[in-house]
Amino acid sequence: MKKTFKASPGSPYPMGAKLKRDGVNFSIFSRHATSVELLLYENADSLEPIQAFHLESRINKTFYSWHILVHKVLPGTWYTWRMDGPDNTSESGLRFDKEKHLLDPLARVVSDRLWNRGKACLPGDNGHTAMRSLVADESYDWEGDTPFSFKSENAIIYELHVGGFTRSESSSVKKPGTFSALIEKIPYLKALGITHVELLPIMAFDEQDIPRGTAALGLKNYWGYSTHSFFSPHPGFCVTPEKGTHIQEFRDLVKALHKAEIGIIMDVVFNHTSEAGADGPVINFRGIGSSIFYHLEEHDKSKFRDYTGCGNTVNANHPVVANFIISCLEYWVREMHVDGFRFDLASALARGQNGEVLQDPPVLWGIELSEQLAKTKLIAEAWDAAGLYQVGSFPGYRWGEWNGKYRDSMRRFIRGDRGLTAEVATRLCASSDLYKQQDRLPINSINFITCHDGFTLYDMVSYHHKHNLANGEDNRDGGDHNMSYNCGAEGATDDANILELRRKQAKNSIAILLLSQGVPMLLAGDEVLNTQNGNNNGYCQDNELTWFDWSLTKKNVDMLQFVQQMIALRKRHTSLMRRRFLTGECAPGRHIPDIQWHGVDLGAPQWLDSESQVLAFTLAGFIDNEADLHVILNMSENELDMQLPIDEDRNWHLAIDTALNPVLGIITPENQIPLGENKYSVPSRSVVVFEGR
Numbered sequence: 221m222k223k224t225f226k227a228s229p230g231s232p233y234p235m236g237a238k239l240k241r242d243g244v245n246f247s248i249f250s251r252h253a254t255s256v257e258l259l260l261y262e263n264a265d266s267l268e269p270i271q272a273f274h275l276e277s278r279i280n281k282t283f284y285s286w287h288i289l290v291h292k293v294l295p296g297t298w299y300t301w302r303m304d305g306p307d308n309t310s311e312s313g314l315r316f317d318k319e320k321h322l323l324d325p326l327a328r329v330v331s332d333r334l335w336n337r338g339k340a341c342l343p344g345d346n347g348h349t350a351m352r353s354l355v356a357d358e359s360y361d362w363e364g365d366t367p368f369s370f371k372s373e374n375a376i377i378y379e380l381h382v383g384g385f386t387r388s389e390s391s392s393v394k395k396p397g398t399f400s401a402l403i404e405k406i407p408y409l410k411a412l413g414i415t416h417v418e419l420l421p422i423m424a425f426d427e428q429d430i431p432r433g434t435a436a437l438g439l440k441n442y443w444g445y446s447t448h449s450f451f452s453p454h455p456g457f458c459v460t461p462e463k464g465t466h467i468q469e470f471r472d473l474v475k476a477l478h479k480a481e482i483g484i485i486m487d488v489v490f491n492h493t494s495e496a497g498a499d500g501p502v503i504n505f506r507g508i509g510s511s512i513f514y515h516l517e518e519h520d521k522s523k524f525r526d527y528t529g530c531g532n533t534v535n536a537n538h539p540v541v542a543n544f545i546i547s548c549l550e551y552w553v554r555e556m557h558v559d560g561f562r563f564d565l566a567s568a569l570a571r572g573q574n575g576e577v578l579q580d581p582p583v584l585w586g587i588e589l590s591e592q593l594a595k596t597k598l599i600a601e602a603w604d605a606a607g608l609y610q611v612g613s614f615p616g617y618r619w620g621e622w623n624g625k626y627r628d629s630m631r632r633f634i635r636g637d638r639g640l641t642a643e644v645a646t647r648l649c650a651s652s653d654l655y656k657q658q659d660r661l662p663i664n665s666i667n668f669i670t671c672h673d674g675f676t677l678y679d680m681v682s683y684h685h686k687h688n689l690a691n692g693e694d695n696r697d698g699g700d701h702n703m704s705y706n707c708g709a710e711g712a713t714d715d716a717n718i719l720e721l722r723r724k725q726a727k728n729s730i731a732i733l734l735l736s737q738g739v740p741m742l743l744a745g746d747e748v749l750n751t752q753n754g755n756n757n758g759y760c761q762d763n764e765l766t767w768f769d770w771s772l773t774k775k776n777v778d779m780l781q782f783v784q785q786m787i788a789l790r791k792r793h794t795s796l797m798r799r800r801f802l803t804g805e806c807a808p809g810r811h812i813p814d815i816q817w818h819g820v821d822l823g824a825p826q827w828l829d830s831e832s833q834v835l836a837f838t839l840a841g842f843i844d845n846e847a848d849l850h851v852i853l854n855m856s857e858n859e860l861d862m863q864l865p866i867d868e869d870r871n872w873h874l875a876i877d878t879a880l881n882p883v884l885g886i887i888t889p890e891n892q893i894p895l896g897e898n899k900y901s902v903p904s905r906s907v908v909v910f911e912g913r
Contacts, residue, residue, distance in 0.1 A: 224271055227273055228288075230245045230246065231289070232247050232287050235326050237299065237327070237328075239357070240289065248286050248508070251512060252305045253286065253304065253316065256280070256303050258273045258288060258300075258301060259347075260297055261299065261300075261352060263298065264334075265334055269347075298353065298355075300352060301322040303318065303508060304316055313511035314509070316507065317344070317502060325505060326451050329466045330448075331461060332455055332456075333461075335350070336428075340502050354464045360467070362557070365479075367559050367595065369595060373663050373799045376414045376742070376790070377416045377741040378412070378744060379672060380417055380744035380768075381444075381766070382397070382419055382454075383457060384397075385402060385405065386405060388769055390771045393405070397456075399458065399459075413787035414742065417477065417485065418562055418599075419487060421443065421444030421488070423444075423450050424449035425448065427456065429496065431693060434760050436692065437692045439761065441759065441760060442758065445759070446494035450544075453469070467556075470556060471556060478557070483559035485558075485562055486560070486561050488563055489564045490563065491568035492530040492532050495532060496532060497532055512540055513538075525575055527608070528565055528604060533568055536571070541583075550592040554592055560598065561599065562601070563600050565605060566619075567600070567604040567614070568608075577608060597620065598620065599620040600614045600619045600620070601622045602619075603624070612625075612653075621664060623667055626668070626738070630669050630732055631704070633853075635704065636856075636905075638830060638832065639829065639830040641833075642825075645825070647667075650663075650801065661799060665738035668733070668740070668741040669729050669732075672743065672758075673757070674699060674756045677746035679704070679753075680705075681705060681721075682706055682711060682712075682754070683706050683754040685702075685710070686699070688756065690755060691759075697757050698756045698757030721905065724905060725905065726779065727885060730783055731876060731878060731907040734786045735909070737802065745768050748775075748776045748779060749779050750772060782885050785886035789875060789876070793842075793847065793849060795841055795848075798842065807842065812838070812867070815839055817836070818835075818838070820860060834852075834856055834860065836852040836853065837850075849911060849912070850864055850872060854906055856905070857904050861900075861901050862900055862901075864910065865898070866898050870912040871895065872894070874900070875887055877909075879903035879905075892911065
């Protein structure tokens with residue numbers, strides 16, 4: 221006999237599906253719906269509902285919220301919504317379809333087991349191929365865990381993809397590609413020395429959101445920049461998603477990372493959703509209130525304004541949407557103990573409801589000023605896909621920014637471009653030209669040379685051009701402005717000299733990044749010279765091309781150890797992790813400036829030399845008994861005899877020479893020997909560092 225549940229009007233608050241003493245209260249926002257239906261399912265893959273409830277506006281509607289309390293319903297019950305209303309898209313932008321099954325935008329857990337994106341793009345009933353929301357049991361024993369408290373100036377961020385980090389057989393984990401598998405790799409992260417992981421999107425996303433030609437090759441959306449359910453962990457990263465264990469599994473990861481004193485930063489995608497453009501699928505927002513949630517063309521509201529390159533743009537500064545975004549972030553901090561967020565194409569969130577760029581966007585200031593987010597790391601990708609570029613001018617003060625100018629300048633300098641020493645010096649000092657005059661701090665600059673988007677580090681020194689044919693778009697996708705240098709051959713080669721130079725250039729890149737003021741970010745796999753064979757847009761490659769190859773931790777152990785020791789060197793020098801900008805004035809209690817600049821000759825930086833490829837600097841120890849640093853960056857083709865500053869109270873010890881053989885690339889303090897003279901022969905294309913004690 222089919223079980224039936226009784227219902228009563230319920231309450232508009234809180235939104236979503238919330239457990240009550242006598243059942244579950246369901247509430248959903250829709251300003252323009254004229255009719256609403258709630259459907260309950262026994263399992264994630266149940267084709268037919270066990271019961272449907274038609275909501276009456278005079279009983280189940282308060283202002284713009286539709287609500288119902290269903291008695292005796294237990295956690296583990298799956299559900300969808302259906303709504304009817306206006307469908308005059310060109311005039312109102314509304315796209316109601318009373319037969320379309322909708323996800324709850326606030327669902328804590330979702331299932332995509334039945335999902336068919338193509339069916340959702342067509343009008344009519346898609347109940348057998350729609351996603352499902354779950355009534356979730358959110359109880360959990362945190363064992364005293366709280367969000368990770370860590371000073372930003374001491375942070376070293378490591379960007380990784382949850383699935384790709386362990387999907388390779390070489391990972392030797394129990395459940396590859398899951399949150400659980402990442403827990404097994406925490407000892408590796410701890411040994412590496414990083415302080416935070418930055419996870420590519422882990423909010424539930426549509427793996428079927430890819431171009432047709434790409435789908436025809438059997439590929440899928442791998443990176444995850446296609447979110448549809450912002451409160452739910454992605455089911456594809458769970459061991460038992462059919463049981464709705466998403467929350468438990470993600471919390472287990474967070475708790476384990478915190479026990480290892482590693483923070484967790486989530487890459488979040490609030491600039492667009494997986495519902496795409498005019499021909500996209502109906503998943504949730506489009507069927508609830510498209511004119512509120514998205515930017516639409518003023519004179520033809522059937523068309524979406526696209527500032528993201530993904531078909532639609534979230535109308536983030538509408539009061540309802542802004543509240544949704546801020547509430548979502550607060551949920552992940554309060555209930556999931558997340559420590560920070562990196563906002564994809566964050567500048568799209570600076571646009572007003574007509575697409576104009578706002579000086580003080582309400583949603584961004586709302587995030588910055590939220591009490592619940594006061595200790596949360598905020599990082600912006602400070603541009604969008606429509607030409608808005610706000611690196612150095614992103615609204616607010618707390619926001620760290622992915623410093624694209626740092627990346628570009630360092631890539632050019634490392635490959636050997638001339639006349640960049642003044643620019644490089646500025647970038648080494650946390651881009652004071654961008655941040656200091658606005659009363660910001662070095663921690664506002666998130667420095668990186670590589671990230672998920674573009675060449676890996678080893679590909680940056682192995683390829684001049686992108687090689688993306690495997691993506692199914694005739695090599696049109698991915699950026700063309702890579703600022704890379706292949707060291708003499710395109711791609712794979714047996715030439716020993718080229719291979720040696722590539723290795724040295726990779727070490728130069730890591731060394732420069734970790735010797736820079738600001739917050740460094742590493743890309744997972746760079747520490748073992750991971751390659752994507754020249755593919756600079758692996759968004760659809762959920763395979764060995766992009767997965768972390770754990771065999772490289774042995775094959776390229778010298779590079780791994782170099783990165784570990786570079787991180788260790790940074791950590792023992794607070795002078796590299798300053799919260800305030802360098803001034804050139806004497807350090808407290810010292811008779812030398814906090815920084816001194818040099819060129820080929822001491823005290824003579826070649827700021828105006830259009831041919832210069834050499835920069836050196838001396839950094840004074842910041843606290844008592846901290847060693848001074850003398851750094852030489854020689855990106856020229858020439859070996860140079862360089863003088864070292866004379867300090868009667870301290871002796872220079874060689875710490876780093878990227879041109880030395882792999883075993884001696886970094887010399888730990890206990891193995892360092894004082895130099896016999898104050899000069900050193902600096903090899904071509906190398907980074908050399910001395911510690912003064």
